[in-house]
Amino acid sequence: MRAAALLSVLAVATALAACEREARRFETTVPSPGASAPESPRVGALQPATPQQGGVKLSTVSQGPYEGNAFAVNQGKRLFRWYNCNGCHAMGGGSIGPALMDDQWKYGSSSSAIFASIMQGRPEGMPSFGGHITDDQAWQIVAYVRSMSGQLRKDVEPSRGDTLSGGEPEVARKPEKPRPADPPPQPPVGSR
Amino acid sequence: MFEPAGPQAHLILQLWHLIAWTCAGVFAAILLVLVAILLRTPRAPMPAAPDLSTTDKAEPGPRRSVATAVVASALLLLALVVASVFTDRAVARMSLVDAVNIELTGHQWWWSARYINGPVSDTFTTANEVHIPVGRPVIFTLKADDVIHSIWVPRLAGKKDLIPGRTASLQLRADEPGVYQGRCAEFCGLEHAFMGLQIVADPADRYEAWAAAQRRPASEPADAQALRGRELFLSQSCAMCHAVQGTTAGAQHGPDLTHVAGRRELAAGTLPNTRENLQAWIADPQKHKPGTNMPSTPLSQADLSALVTYLETLK
Structure with missing residues (x-):
C-alpha cells in the first residue's frame, strides 16, 4: 500500500517535471551582458556581413538557460542551419571545420567555452559571431551543439529534424566523454 | 467569397449557390413533410394504453413515397457531383496565355514571393504583398519551407496546400483592380492567425512600373542618419536573416527588405507599416507576434531610430 502511494507520488512528480521539458517563453530569457561583463578580444578574423570593431562581450554566466529545454535545443538546431554552421561543421560530422559529435574538443566542451568560441571566433576559419x-x-x-555528442539529458535532445538527413538523431547517439583534441600530426623527424 | 473578383471565384460562388439552395430546398421539403405527418397522425388520449397491436406483425415493405424520396435524393446528389466536376474543370481550364509566374513559399509565419517571369535577370523577391496585373492570369508555384501551409484568397480562388518537399500550383486571375486579403488556411503553428497575404491587383501599366521598381537594388541612403542605420543593419543581427539587394545582406531566412517601405503591412499582416510600428516591432517582436523567429535586438534608442530611418528609405 505504502509502496503504491510512493510510486504514484513519484509518477505525478515525474509527469509534472515533464511539463517543463518544452516550456516556451516569449521574451528574451538572457539579457545582453551590460557594462559589467569584461570585453574579450575577437579571435577569428572573419565576421558575417559588415565586421564590427572592437572586442566582444562574453557572458557572465557559466551555463546557458536552455540545456534542459527541448524546444530551445530544437531552435538551436534550426539556427545551426540558418547561420550556416553546417556549412563547415556539416551536420556535426565536420568537413572544413572540426566534427562536433565526437569526443574531441579543441577549445573546451563546457557551455561557456562553446559560447566563447561562437562569439570570439577561433583561428583558422571559425568566424566571430559576437554582436551579429x-x-x-x-x-x-550552444545547447544544440552539446546535444550533438550526447552531453544533454536524453529527454531534451532532438529526436528528429526538419530536413532530410541520413544520420541518426541526436537522442539516439551514444554519449561521448569530452577530452582535449589530439595534437595535429607532426612531420617525422629528419624528413626532407 | 461572396464578392468574386476573378473568373474562378465566380465559378466557385455559382457552385456554392447551387449547392446551398438545393440543400436548403431539400431541408425545407423534409421539414414540411414532417409537419404534415405530425398534423395528420391521430392523437390518442393520455391515459390510454399504448397501441401494441402492430408489434407482432411483419414490418411493411418500403412504400412508394419512401422509394421516390430515396431515388430523388440520389439523383440530386449525383447532380451536385456532376456540377462540382464541371466547375472544377472550368476552373482548371482558364486560359494561361501570357501568364505571370510567381513562386510563393510559405514560412512560419510569412510568405515569400519570387517573380520568375522572363530572363533570370528579371527575377526579384518580395514578401507578404504580391502585386499582380489585372486581367492577366497568374500561375503560383507553391512551396513550403517548414510545415504545411495553405493559401486562400477568397475573392480570387479556392484553397491550395503548400507542402514541404512538394510543388503545387494555383492559377488565378483578377478582373478588377483592388487589394485582396489572403490567409494561411492550414494550422501551421503558434502564429498561424498572423500569416496574412495581400494580393494587390494593379492595372497593367502600374504593375509594370511596380515590377521595374522592385527589380532595382536598394537606393543609396542620402543622409548621415540613414547611413548610420545601414551600417547598423549590416553589422548587427539583421543581416543574418534578411536581404537588402545592393548590400552585403543576402540571407533568405526572413522577408526580403529591399523595398520594405513600399509595403502596406509589417510581419505578414500583424501591424500597419508606419514608422512607430516598425520601431516597436524591431524593439520587441515577441510582444507583437509571440513565438516569431525574429529575436529582439538590443539597440539604444538613437541606434533604433537610425535603423528605422534607413528602413524607411527602402521604397
Whole structure:
C-alpha cells in the first residue's frame, strides 16, 4: 500500500517535471551582458556581413538557460542551419571545420567555452559571431551543439529534424566523454 | 467569397449557390413533410394504453413515397457531383496565355514571393504583398519551407496546400483592380492567425512600373542618419536573416527588405507599416507576434531610430 502511494507520488512528480521539458517563453530569457561583463578580444578574423570593431562581450554566466529545454535545443538546431554552421561543421560530422559529435574538443566542451568560441571566433576559419547574433540565440546553439555528442539529458535532445538527413538523431547517439583534441600530426623527424 | 473578383471565384460562388439552395430546398421539403405527418397522425388520449397491436406483425415493405424520396435524393446528389466536376474543370481550364509566374513559399509565419517571369535577370523577391496585373492570369508555384501551409484568397480562388518537399500550383486571375486579403488556411503553428497575404491587383501599366521598381537594388541612403542605420543593419543581427539587394545582406531566412517601405503591412499582416510600428516591432517582436523567429535586438534608442530611418528609405 505504502509502496503504491510512493510510486504514484513519484509518477505525478515525474509527469509534472515533464511539463517543463518544452516550456516556451516569449521574451528574451538572457539579457545582453551590460557594462559589467569584461570585453574579450575577437579571435577569428572573419565576421558575417559588415565586421564590427572592437572586442566582444562574453557572458557572465557559466551555463546557458536552455540545456534542459527541448524546444530551445530544437531552435538551436534550426539556427545551426540558418547561420550556416553546417556549412563547415556539416551536420556535426565536420568537413572544413572540426566534427562536433565526437569526443574531441579543441577549445573546451563546457557551455561557456562553446559560447566563447561562437562569439570570439577561433583561428583558422571559425568566424566571430559576437554582436551579429543575440546572446539568446547563441545559447540555443550552444545547447544544440552539446546535444550533438550526447552531453544533454536524453529527454531534451532532438529526436528528429526538419530536413532530410541520413544520420541518426541526436537522442539516439551514444554519449561521448569530452577530452582535449589530439595534437595535429607532426612531420617525422629528419624528413626532407 | 461572396464578392468574386476573378473568373474562378465566380465559378466557385455559382457552385456554392447551387449547392446551398438545393440543400436548403431539400431541408425545407423534409421539414414540411414532417409537419404534415405530425398534423395528420391521430392523437390518442393520455391515459390510454399504448397501441401494441402492430408489434407482432411483419414490418411493411418500403412504400412508394419512401422509394421516390430515396431515388430523388440520389439523383440530386449525383447532380451536385456532376456540377462540382464541371466547375472544377472550368476552373482548371482558364486560359494561361501570357501568364505571370510567381513562386510563393510559405514560412512560419510569412510568405515569400519570387517573380520568375522572363530572363533570370528579371527575377526579384518580395514578401507578404504580391502585386499582380489585372486581367492577366497568374500561375503560383507553391512551396513550403517548414510545415504545411495553405493559401486562400477568397475573392480570387479556392484553397491550395503548400507542402514541404512538394510543388503545387494555383492559377488565378483578377478582373478588377483592388487589394485582396489572403490567409494561411492550414494550422501551421503558434502564429498561424498572423500569416496574412495581400494580393494587390494593379492595372497593367502600374504593375509594370511596380515590377521595374522592385527589380532595382536598394537606393543609396542620402543622409548621415540613414547611413548610420545601414551600417547598423549590416553589422548587427539583421543581416543574418534578411536581404537588402545592393548590400552585403543576402540571407533568405526572413522577408526580403529591399523595398520594405513600399509595403502596406509589417510581419505578414500583424501591424500597419508606419514608422512607430516598425520601431516597436524591431524593439520587441515577441510582444507583437509571440513565438516569431525574429529575436529582439538590443539597440539604444538613437541606434533604433537610425535603423528605422534607413528602413524607411527602402521604397
